[in-house]
Amino acid sequence: MSSPLASLARSVLDFAPPLVLAALGGVVSERAGVVNIGLEGLMRVGAFAACFAAYATGSAWAGLAAGVAAGVALSAVHAFVSIHGRADQVVSGIALNLIALGLVTFLLEAVFGTTGTAPVDTLPELPTLLGRSPYTYLAFAAPFATEWALRSTVPGLRLRAVGEHPHAAATLGVSVARVRWAAVLAGGALAGLGGSALPLAILHRFDNKMPAGLGFMALAAMVFGKWTPIGALFASLFFAFGNAAADTLRSAIPRTGALAAWHLDGILLAAPYLLTLALLGGFVGRAVPPAADGVPFDPEAKH
């Protein structure tokens, strides 16, 4: 398992799960009509809560549960403000990110007495199967399960209806608020779960930079994947592959000599993002979000 290709694959399988799960969280929320630009913040609280709970209880499973719970808790703020307050959802999402940024640093300091890396020697680990953590399997199964649920279950049907035309759903007695609450919380759970993968399965620590933009990448993956679960999966895999390939290439560049003098690191690091922009701008064409995405629902609005 040391050929460049194998290590590339390993790297993709390791780094894709948080991205996939968070992007999926975005899909679930936005398909119900609630824009969730706060994925970065949700992942951050998920990662911190997972690290803290795993450390405090000695159980990685407790960590995982705490990550999910933290995502749900923070997204409840978003749900409350944007569903009942009819607030602008983009602004509320930005607020989530800022709150997570400040709150986690504050708690890190309060709990661990540091603002760098949490001084935890070893975090308990999750069981692995064929050398991969449950996150990897989850990340590949969840998008298909979600796609199926959206298509073939009653809650899935209602969720799609609410995201496209909430007034139509409301006239048929479907509670728009209830469906959106459920979707936002589920989205928060998935993003929190994605965040928890960072300390529990990938980096085995928590540092204050987490998730270092992964949440924003997940947002891009959601758009790139055209707001579908499977699309989000492949978009996330593409991003993970891009990053892994850039990393592999970087480590392949000799540390000295002519090539090193060109400092291609930055170009390689930027390449996946540039490529995504090119693909979004060229290939994918116009992605059409759910029709009511981001539109607060006012039951008595004249339509």
Next chain:
Amino acid sequence: MPEGKAGFGERLRRALAAGTALPSALAVASALALGFVVIALTGKDAAGGYARMLDGALGGPEALGETGVKAAVLACTGLSVALAFVVGLFNIGAEGQFIAGALGAAVAGASVRLPGPLHVPFALGCAAAAGALPALAATWLKAKRGVHEVISTILLNWVVIYLVHDWLVVGPLRAPSSGANVSASGTAQIFASAELPRLLEGSRLDVGLPLAVAFALLAWLLLGRTALGYELRAVGANAEAARAAGVPVARRLYLAMALSGALAGVGGALLILGTERRYPGVFRTGYGFDGIAVALVGGAHPLGVLAAAFFFGAMRAGATRLQLVGIHPSFTELIQGLAVLFVAARPLFAALAGALGRPPAGKGAP
């Protein structure tokens, strides 16, 4: 603008437009109160912390100078985000544009020899151009290719950050290591002629602050008093109606985003030319992201942005003192986040106020 639905731009504007000064002040006050409770809950000295923060922000010329320096930068990035809001675009890329501008200023300040009165404007111009570049790219992607600007500006942030920090300042633009300067990265020291003149003895306050105030006033005049500004606002309010009325919508979008990027870039330049004096190896200040909060709390109104910039600038300046009571300075991020959340939840407050039988918050700045 070839966008399918009338987008959140218009909604955002409406949300922001609906009377501003009082609700924003209430939002900030609520955030401060909640922050106070959070500190108290962790068993720390909240009152002492706040008192020290106030002292660090306003106590004496040095503190005032720090507040002024930070407020100037925040005013620039806040105006940047606000100008994009005016035409209905959400520029999350202010951070990247800020970095691009900072680098532009550092290079212009270190590589060209010009007499004093010309060098600073030249460096600021280079910063503006460098900042405008990514913003224009995002606008092009939006106008021609239908890529949502929130996504493109997020991605462009990373492109700029990686290209600058992992390529340019460690590679082509790195200062030649000579003598005392042995750092592995960062650009060369700017010439003295490119430094921003200081204004206040015993503090780092420089002409950046009056410049930023002037920008805010100019933006206010532009938007409120000129036909061009009227057209920008019309585009943001209803691009379709503006087009029907003969306003060249695409050109106005490019103009607004160019100004937006330029302002963020100048924000970066103020920090480089005023205090850093060179582009350091890593320059992740978060001023660009904070511009979003400043613009939102400031109601996307130039003078509101200025007020919000002073508030958050004071918070940033005072925050270092929080460490004296064992609270990390990033606590201010929490306050910012809560303030933005309360701004977002304004309709909720209005509804609550209505339910209590009082009229909802009154009119604020025009």
Next chain:
Amino acid sequence: MSVGAAPPSPSPATGAGPALELVRLTKVFAKPAAEGGVCVACDDVSLAVPAGEVVAVVGENGAGKSTLMNLAYGLYRPTSGSVRVGGRALELGSPRDAIAAGVGMVHQHFMLVGPLTIAENVALGAEPRRGLLFDRARAERAVAELSDKLGFGIDPRAPVASASVATQQRVEIVKVLYRGARVLILDEPTAALAPAEAEALLESVRALAAEGKSVVLISHKLREVLAVASRVAVMRRGRLVAERPAAETSAEELAGLMVGGAAAGPARVALGAAPPGREGGGAPSSGREGGGDVAAGRGAAVAGGGRGAAGAVAGGGRGAAGAGAGGGRGAPVVALRGATARNDRGVVALKGVDLELFAGEIVAVAGVDGNGQTELAEVLVGLRPLEGGTFERSEAARAREAVAHVPEDRQRRGLCLPLSVEENLVLGRHRAPGLVRQAAFDVVDAAARRELAARLIEALDVRPTDPGARAESLSGGNQQKIIVARELLAAPPLLPSSPPIALVVAVQPTRGLDLGAIANVHARLREARDAGAAVLVVSLDLDEVRALGDRIVVMAGGRVAAELPAGADEALVGRHMLAGEGAARA
């Protein structure tokens, strides 16, 4: 749940009381303080609908018909009053209880979720299920069965967005029947249909009533109503002003009741309105007028004087019209030859239009909605490119400021809602030399702009009169007045620096206006004509077409079906309207 496959539930025996009963319903909407604080959309309305009958509710736009039905269906929570179905009071504020009690509603704007299939749309909210699973097969079967029974020919698996308008309308009805509805509320069901489709739909309505279902039909098409309903209730300004058995009334009487006796405007004088029985002189009940909507109470005081004056202006204008039409037609201003253009969906909507507009005449365009009028207007103002043919303009009509455009969709194209009334009053003319100091960076001349705004507000009687109010805080009618004032009057003589108006293109310029305002707008259009502009008015209202047009152009199927002289016979116009039936709809 009982899925439509079952035979219709037995209707209550005749005489066992009405199937649906609305008892003293009142709905007050909160509105911005500038508008008076509240709007009484529905004022103490009672109505009973017996089983097996079709009861029609008629009234002008904004009379409160839709509000009343949304109350009946539980979508809105009434301020006071109650709804009874089969004698039992409904729980209000959610449609859930209404649906359970057998009330179904088909909304004026289709309530369909585009990307979902027809079966999914029908089943939504009452899905056949196995646990959490959506039993798609059963839903599709149920839809197919209902469709077969009614002869609708619907494919349950097709995405609803790809279905034609007529099919979507049928899906809406299937949706209601699927829920076992015994009472159907149909809100303007034929508004978007071609006449043949509308006829088929009305046939279905009759069949449903014959089965014992009760139908409430909301419409403002009086002939349609008289053809299918057994009783007709008339609403005006939120109140139920009359109820008549269909057999004992006429379109003329109903029209008179709708517009309110004395107020019958110039367009309807011919109908010879009888004064309404129930509500003498339109005096609202005590305590309501202060807070009333523009369309409701407030009018009362203003209306008397304003209307009289407007009527006089209109009369004078018409006199001039005769003269103008006789000898005043001037040089050609625009000429379309063989013009073809596509609509927003890429379908060819103009199929070779030849049309010349001359200075000093009003050309009124009649036609069933969707026969190319919208696209014609957009081509004329330069907002839609031609695909074929030629478009010539006189020198005077080339400047953008010389073209006045009252767009069809005022909120989409005509206004920047978050901006102030004053700012909206100059949109498009905002760079006129009199409004900016061109020597100094085009700085706005605030005093000049404010003065112009004040005059425009006065001329069209925009309420509230505060030029600083946000446009979005105004009622729809007042928003329309802003556009008309700007397009027709923000020009010489009020704005001398702007070029004179050479071409006026007004699409449904009086939609949503009360009668006084309608007369005012008509007078302004005639003034523009008399000042030498070429005026094109598109209207769906034949009375308006005939009242305004010096020449009447009938559009059908994307072509000019006929050109008729002023005052052409209504039946003749109607016949030409049906010429290219549905061809432009595709």
